[in-house]
Amino acid sequence: MKKKKIYLGTPELKEKLNKVTDHIVNCAIIFFKNIYESIKNDTSKTLSIDGTVYELTSNTINCLKRFIDYKNPIETMLTEIENGNLKTNDESLASQPILKEGPQAYYNDILDTLISMIETKSHGYKKDTLAKIFLINNYNYILKNIQNTRLSEMISGDIGPKFNKLIKAQVNLYMECWNNCVISLMDVTYVQDGSIKTTLSKSQKQNIKECFKNFNNKFDEIYKVQKVYSVPDTELRNQILSEIKQIIVPMYGRFYNK
Structure with missing residues (x-):
């Protein structure tokens, strides 16, 4: 049986080319859609015990990194989909809003969805301080x-200020546990006739001892709980430690020297 010959420019060839093009467009849209949906619909409940980076976060970033080597064709395709030059006959794919605004919007939507999912996952921690460390690390x-x-080169805009603001907000919330710790060292100055008393009564001395005891107990409790926490990034870890010292050391020093 002879195969039917298809000549260039014939209706048969055009039909076949259109089908191939439709298939390629559908595959591209499904590919971009699935990346977004895999983040949005993540169902994993496995969280690190030390608050380190969530697997979805590293997977998403690694996926975006793989885009780097194909940046031009990927962004051209996203732009063509945005402009309507690449269309699909599949209504369920054609209605995807994630692909309607071009490459930068797509990347930003990926990151915003990842942020939202990370915040949701942080609620899985029983300790609020560990949830904050988890968010900071991610x-x-x-x-x-x-x-x-x-x-x-791919993701532009206010990424630096945006994430620095997110990190700073969580660091401030995390520091509240240390603020609560130093409360024990406050309001222990005794004044008589407008001057600070240097000679204290037995009950006043006992009160100061109780303040020290309460501080030490709270400090030990925080240490016991948080010694398993991890901040792998050296610069970030030093920043957090510096802020803890700025709270603890001056207050403790003033209390000790009274």
């Missing part, structure tokens, strides 16, 4: 991987 991981790789 935000910092995303930021550093964008700033220190060629992802910075």
Whole structure:
């Protein structure tokens, strides 16, 4: 049986080319859609016991890194989909809002969805302080991987200020546990006739001892709970330790020297 010959420019060839093109467009849209949906619909409940980077975060960043080598064709395709030059006959795919605004919007939607999912997952921790460390680590991981790789060529805008603000907000919330610790060292100055008393009564001395005891107990409790926490990034860890010292050391020193 002879095969039917298809000549260039014939209706048969055009039909076949259109089918191939439709298939390629559908595959591309499904690919971009699935990346977004895999983040949005993440169902994993496995969280690190030390608050380090969530697997979804590293997987998403690694996926975006793989885009780097194909940046031009990927962004051309996203732009063509945005402009309507690449269309699909599949209504369920054609209605995807995630692909309607071009490459930058797509990348930003990916990151915003990841942030939202990380925040949701943080509620899985029983300890609020560990949840804060988890968020700090994840935000910092995303930021550093964008700033220190060629992802910075793909993802523009206010990424630095945006993630620094997120990190700072969580650090401030985390520091509240240390603020509660130093409360024990406050309001212990005794004044008589407008001057600070240097000679204290037995009950006043006992009160100061109780303040020391309460501080030490709270400090030990925090240490016992948080010694398993981890902040792998050296710069970030030193920043947090510095802020803890700024709270504890001056207050403790003033109390001790009274």
